[in-house]
Amino acid sequence: MKLCTIGCGGHSSDVHGPAQQKAAREGAVHLVACCDLNETLAETYRARFGFERAYTDIQTMIDREAPDVLCLIVPTHVTSDLAVDILRQGIPLFLEKPPGLRTAELDRMRAAAHSGRVPNQVAFNRRYMPVVARTHDILEAHLPPEAVQQINYEMTRFDRRDADFSTTAIHAIDAVRFLARSPYHEVQISYREMPWMGGGVAAFTLDGTCESGTQVRINIQPIAGKTSEGACIHAAEHTLRLSLLGADGRQFQGYLEHWQKDRLAERFQATGDLIDRNGTFGEFQAFLDAVREGRIPRPGLDDCGQQMALMEALRRRLSRVDFAESRQDLLAPELIVSRLS
Incomplete structure (x- = not known):
């Protein structure tokens, strides 16, 4: 299962990167690429956690790597727009809480997930x-x-x-x-x-x-x-x-x-x-297992x-x-x- 992650800042490095690395060591996922607008952060994250490549453009990464699952760990005010775009491409999504700043943003993400029956999970660890x-x-x-x-x-x-x-x-x-x-x-x-x-x-x-x-x-x-x-x-x-x-x-x-x-x-x-x-490894492992087994991840946007x-x-x-x-x-x-x- 190929994983790409978006967002290589402090929270992602402290919390989610170690969980991704452990999952890879256990053979649950293949860390193919990470992405951040800051090239230095992206390269540092790649080297620290064992990703193969680093990017600064999300769509370029998605087009080249064709990930099976994607993690979205970005500032809350940009979560909704990025999540909607990813879900519309049919990529199973694990995203940091909260899923947006307003209920209207949540509704947009849910609608995008529903339209393609795309698995998703929110990181309420x-x-x-x-x-x-x-x-x-x-x-x-x-x-x-x-x-x-x-x-x-x-x-x-x-x-x-x-x-x-x-x-x-x-x-x-x-x-x-x-x-x-x-x-x-x-x-x-x-x-x-x-x-x-x-x-x-x-x-x-x-x-x-x-x-x-x-x-x-x-x-x-x-x-x-x-x-x-x-x-x-x-x-x-x-x-x-x-x-x-x-x-x-x-x-x-x-x-x-x-x-x-x-x-x-x-x-x-x-x-x-x-x-x-x-709980950060447990929640990530549960997401990967649910996607692999065709179950609905919990808690999802719904x-x-x-x-x-x-x-x-x-x-x-x-x-x-x-x-x-x-x-x-x-x-x-x-x-x-x-x-x-």
Whole structure:
């Protein structure tokens, strides 16, 4: 299976390049070419991860290499246009989250994928972190979605003065929906603006319910004293506490405790290389396997409507999102939204 990748910057080099390299070493993929507008970045990426050739023009690379799959790891504001063009050429696509900046961009990508039935997957790596996957397995074994009472998720970062933190917060939004195993029904959002930290800097709290009845709370704190991320899930006779980050707040470690009837039923500690613990290799491997076996990769563009709607709501400072349509596969979810006064 021939792979080409677009985007050779810092995030791609730190996260996706090592996963691509490991997949190639295991014989899952052939790294034929990488592409970046910056020739130096493209050549450095090629040499570091073992690609055969480097390009600065996307279409030239596609025409010459005829890839079986393509990775798109580029700035969010250009993701949609590039993805639509690639999908219209019928090339299975693995793309970095978020899939665009607005739900309208997501709709364009979905339409392009649907027209040619092109496999696609969005890089929501939390789903493939061993600690999150194990939590999901425990929930599936013990608790139907409607039995889960609460999911509390917290994402804190140190000195992240992003003018738009919503593109990172979407990770938490997706992780909660994945663990809830149920679409969101309604979400209320409150904001703590911090203009003295920079334009657009704010903390967010999302309080909502899922169609299953599960109550959810997501706390997003970009300006905190420690980088951390984790969740606590409650149901009758069950509590699951999971930490996604290590003690230093920088290395994805993964730690889980499952308590049942006031006794520790299971303790889980993720092991392996960083790309195994943080889910980036797992998600990429799952994409390659799905394409090879003719299955639908998950999560695909069709699975991202609610996450994108809530991300956009954060950026627009909306106070409420009500998903009037609840079908998970809806192309363009109808929203009833309220703006902060």
